[in-house]
Amino acid sequence: MRIIAVANQKGGVGKTTTSMNLAACLAERGVRVLLLDLDPQANASSALGYPPQPGGSLYPVLLGEDWLEGKIVQTRFPSLSIIPSEMELAGIEIELARAENHLTRLAEVLAPLRNDGRFDYMIIDCPPSLGILMTSALAAADGLLIPIQCEYFGLEGLAKIVEIHEQITQSDINPNVTIEGILMTMYDSRTNLSKSVVEDVRRVFGDLVYKTIIPRSVSLSEAPSYEQSIIEYAPSSRGAVAYRELAKEFLKRAR
Amino acid sequence: MRIIAVANQKGGVGKTTTSMNLAACLAERGVRVLLLDLDPQANASSALGYPPQPGGSLYPVLLGEDWLEGKIVQTRFPSLSIIPSEMELAGIEIELARAENHLTRLAEVLAPLRNDGRFDYMIIDCPPSLGILMTSALAAADGLLIPIQCEYFGLEGLAKIVEIHEQITQSDINPNVTIEGILMTMYDSRTNLSKSVVEDVRRVFGDLVYKTIIPRSVSLSEAPSYEQSIIEYAPSSRGAVAYRELAKEFLKRAR
Numbered sequence: 001m002r003i004i005a006v007a008n009q010k011g012g013v014g015k016t017t018t019s020m021n022l023a024a025c026l027a028e029r030g031v032r033v034l035l036l037d038l039d040p041q042a043n044a045s046s047a048l049g050y051p052p053q054p055g056g057s058l059y060p061v062l063l064g065e066d067w068l069e070g071k072i073v074q075t076r077f078p079s080l081s082i083i084p085s086e087m088e089l090a091g092i093e094i095e096l097a098r099a100e101n102h103l104t105r106l107a108e109v110l111a112p113l114r115n116d117g118r119f120d121y122m123i124i125d126c127p128p129s130l131g132i133l134m135t136s137a138l139a140a141a142d143g144l145l146i147p148i149q150c151e152y153f154g155l156e157g158l159a160k161i162v163e164i165h166e167q168i169t170q171s172d173i174n175p176n177v178t179i180e181g182i183l184m185t186m187y188d189s190r191t192n193l194s195k196s197v198v199e200d201v202r203r204v205f206g207d208l209v210y211k212t213i214i215p216r217s218v219s220l221s222e223a224p225s226y227e228q229s230i231i232e233y234a235p236s237s238r239g240a241v242a243y244r245e246l247a248k249e250f251l252k253r254a255r
Numbered sequence: 256m257r258i259i260a261v262a263n264q265k266g267g268v269g270k271t272t273t274s275m276n277l278a279a280c281l282a283e284r285g286v287r288v289l290l291l292d293l294d295p296q297a298n299a300s301s302a303l304g305y306p307p308q309p310g311g312s313l314y315p316v317l318l319g320e321d322w323l324e325g326k327i328v329q330t331r332f333p334s335l336s337i338i339p340s341e342m343e344l345a346g347i348e349i350e351l352a353r354a355e356n357h358l359t360r361l362a363e364v365l366a367p368l369r370n371d372g373r374f375d376y377m378i379i380d381c382p383p384s385l386g387i388l389m390t391s392a393l394a395a396a397d398g399l400l401i402p403i404q405c406e407y408f409g410l411e412g413l414a415k416i417v418e419i420h421e422q423i424t425q426s427d428i429n430p431n432v433t434i435e436g437i438l439m440t441m442y443d444s445r446t447n448l449s450k451s452v453v454e455d456v457r458r459v460f461g462d463l464v465y466k467t468i469i470p471r472s473v474s475l476s477e478a479p480s481y482e483q484s485i486i487e488y489a490p491s492s493r494g495a496v497a498y499r500e501l502a503k504e505f506l507k508r509a510r
């Protein structure tokens with residue numbers, strides 16, 4: 001099983017939209033995926049229709065008070081399971097801050113899943129922060145998928161998350177975590193801003209940037225209110241086409 | 256001086272865009288404003304053209320190693336000053352987590368400014384998180400201004416920040432902090448989603464919701480790349496008109 005952290009400390013760049021829709025598009029192709037919602041806001045959990053349940057997140061597991069197995073929920077997609085989030089997960093930042101192994105605790109908890117053969121990928125939706133939840137996801141991951149909005153603040157944030165990735169690889173926490181890819185999201189073809197941000201990012205990061213670009217499309221922001229992924233809510237929309245393209249490109253690269 | 260925290264743990268809802276442009280529009284009317292950038296991403300600082308300088312944030316002041324006075328920077332607007340942010344501010348979460356007074360430390364540091372008569376308002380741009388930086392801003396503030404995107408995830412986030420506000424008022428940390436207002440942002444008049452979110456929020460929160468609605472407008476997202484506020488970059492754009500309206504409504508309510 002490969003673990004992919006979908007992370008960017010900048011808020012609102014499409015981490016959740018990407019995590020849930022990439023997971024759904026991979027599952028549609030028969031790839032076996034486990035989606036881990038590591039954001040206390042639990043947007044991915046509720047947007048897929050698996051809202052937070054008290055004690056249902058990784059929180060008690062990270063504290064050593066419960067088993068991981070019981071948190072895995074089979075979804076309506078045969079090859080997609082989810083570990084939902086819950087607000088109590090926010091408390092882990094302070095709980096773990098005091099522990100010696102705060103950065104590697106998540107990796108330890110997820111280790112048994114790596115070799116039991118049930119899943120091909122784990123996708124982790126990270127919260128918008130520089131805190132322990134995000135850094136421990138990077139410490140546990142094999143690859144980092146960075147969504148970035150086609151906006152000015154997106155560029156500033158990208159340099160930072162790439163720097164954090166550098167720090168993780170140079171420390172002995174997780175020397176092998178690679179940048180899986182940089183995904184341009186909420187692209188608005190009518191604005192020069194979108195075009196110039198994509199050009200800037202491609203110029204600097206070259207092939208690390210997925211060829212697939214996710215357009216700004218209102219059906220992507222409507223689908224969560226119906227607790228559906230984009231391929232269920234609007235299967236022929238531009239958003240569905242783009243995330244299916246991304247799933248194909250993701251699998252091609254991952255080989 | 257009244258302290259207004261601009262906060263919402265949901266990412267990308269327009270906290271920074273609102274903090275910097277409301278501050279500029281108030282300053283334009285001669286209101287004396289101090290903008291405090293409490294987000295380690297330092298988006299507000301760099302978007303106004305006062306990029307992070309090592310040691311230039313509140314970080315050393317919160318640790319008791321430096322004076323507040325030296326962090327206040329006069330901007331090109333005569334009645335607007337800024338305390339910029341810097342990435343090291345992210346470290347305060349762990350540093351303060353171990354201190355007894357972690358929630359009230361910011362309020363203590365800001366106290367001398369309250370009565371020295373130089374500023375009418377302090378506006379605090381908060382990071383997208385449930386961590387110590389955001390909660391200590393709420394603990395120090397007189398009012399909470401909550402920007403919310405006209406999107407589904409925005410509704411989910413609103414309930415949470417309102418709950419956090421409740422907790423702060425019920426604890427003896429800051430019983431008097433009020434909800435200054437709820438601001439609808441990135442309103443797209445072409446979509447039903449925007450309309451229905453505004454209706455939902457107004458139905459539940461009534462007059463707490465500002466009458467002014469900020470439209471989605473590309474010049475608001477372009478201005479930061481020119482290090483300008485919206486009233487400098489595109490003074491007759493819909494974004495500039497809306498933020499000037501907001502400044503007027505803000506002052507009317509604040510009396």
Ligand SMILES: Nc1ncnc2c1ncn2[C@@H]1O[C@H](COP(=O)(O)OP(=O)(O)OP(=O)(O)O)[C@@H](O)[C@H]1O
Binds near residue numbers: 185265267
């Ligand atoms: N391509 C798109 N087109 C239109 N709207 C989008 C698109 N992608 C995401 N959105 C909407 O933009 C908002 C932000 O996206 P999302 O919540 O996925 O970002 P995030 O990075 O997970 O945010 P956070 O930092 O709070 O976790 C949401 O309301 C979402 O529905």
Ligand SMILES: Nc1ncnc2c1ncn2[C@@H]1O[C@H](COP(=O)(O)OP(=O)(O)OP(=O)(O)O)[C@@H](O)[C@H]1O
Binds near residue numbers: 009128149381
């Ligand atoms: N009304 C608007 N119209 C168009 N774009 C906007 C508008 N308001 C904000 N933006 C853009 O949307 C993005 C998110 O806004 P902003 O960074 O202000 O949100 P934030 O809540 O401060 O994010 P974070 O949670 O990362 O701090 C930015 O790229 C910004 O330029």
Ligand SMILES: [Mg+2]
Binds near residue numbers: 017125126
């Ligand atoms: Mg998210």
Ligand SMILES: [Mg+2]
Binds near residue numbers: 270380381
């Ligand atoms: Mg911001």
